[in-house]
Amino acid sequence: MTDILIGPVKIMGIINLSPDSFYSQSRCGNEEDVVQRALRLVQEGADIIDIGAESSRPGSTPVPIDEEMDRLFPVLKTLVKKVSIPISVDTYKPEVARRVLDLGVTLINDITGLQQFPEMARVVSQHKAGIVLMHMRGSPRTMQENTHYEDLINEITSYFEKSLEIATAAGIEINKIVLDPGIGFGKSVEGNLKLICELERFSKMGFPLLLGVSRKNFIGKILGLEVEDRLEGSLAATVIGVMKGARIIRTHDVEQTSRAVKMAEAILG
Numbered sequence: 001m002t003d004i005l006i007g008p009v010k011i012m013g014i015i016n017l018s019p020d021s022f023y024s025q026s027r028c029g030n031e032e033d034v035v036q037r038a039l040r041l042v043q044e045g046a047d048i049i050d051i052g053a054e055s056s057r058p059g060s061t062p063v064p065i066d067e068e069m070d071r072l073f074p075v076l077k078t079l080v081k082k083v084s085i086p087i088s089v090d091t092y093k094p095e096v097a098r099r100v101l102d103l104g105v106t107l108i109n110d111i112t113g114l115q116q117f118p119e120m121a122r123v124v125s126q127h128k129a130g131i132v133l134m135h136m137r138g139s140p141r142t143m144q145e146n147t148h149y150e151d152l153i154n155e156i157t158s159y160f161e162k163s164l165e166i167a168t169a170a171g172i173e174i175n176k177i178v179l180d181p182g183i184g185f186g187k188s189v190e191g192n193l194k195l196i197c198e199l200e201r202f203s204k205m206g207f208p209l210l211l212g213v214s215r216k217n218f219i220g221k222i223l224g225l226e227v228e229d230r231l232e233g234s235l236a237a238t239v240i241g242v243m244k245g246a247r248i249i250r251t252h253d254v255e256q257t258s259r260a261v262k263m264a265e266a267i268l269g
Helices: 031-044 065-082 094-103 119-126 152-169 189-197 217-223 231-243 254-268
Strands: 010-016 048-052 087-090 107-110 130-134 177-180 248-251
Touching (some): 010 254, 031 048, 031 254, 048 065, 048 107, 065 087, 065 094, 087 094, 094 119, 119 152, 130 152, 152 177, 152 189, 189 217, 217 231, 231 248, 231 254
Parallel strands (some): 010 048, 010 248, 048 087, 107 130
16 A cells, blocks of 8 residues: 555556446446456556445435445455455445455545544554545435535645544554545535645645546536536646645546546656
8 A cells, every 4th residue: 555655657547346436337246347457557557446335425414334345355365366456445434445445446536535434433443444534514315505614725634633543543654645635525616626726735734645536517507517528627736736736636537537637747757
């Protein structure tokens, strides 16, 4: 996990096992579909694969642990043997994390930043795994009900500081922590734009930054486009994010994003 954070910007390819995920092209319905998509993402330039079995789109509701595991466990048992790049699982539930880490997953992507279930920190630490600490206000079901902040950047910074206290107290290694400001998770269109524009302010905290803008609603609102037509907007936001310090880009469109990022890095030197 440590090595993956060194060097060029990394591309995290998305696979969704939930039928409720907001972008239908990222959904996979069975083990064969997952393996084929994962292998294709690797060919297209993915450095990490991120798999989720519970939708976190605005307005979504949680799924029971058993249902989440029924979606994850069979495909992960196969996938960890089929791909050589790190696999991340998008979950905030400690029991789910424990079981997937036992299978060989190396990164947990926690949309609650360890703040809903602090026990997650102990699970990650015990497995010597990596953790993505994301900022979200409320829950996916409620997060877009209040998107006003008195000071967006400082409030998210304070949130990160709390998450980092939980992580380090549990013994998670510093060089295995990634921060994600949570684009689209409890933010207005203007708030999302501000986060991308001022992303470098979080770099001062000393941890790699993950940026997830792929096909999100703020792009659709700005361009007046449905999710299927938001590729160019996603790439534009990604390139600005890289210029502002993003080190991992989470995307549905690995090949196109990888090319755009490589070009941006070449220009930046």
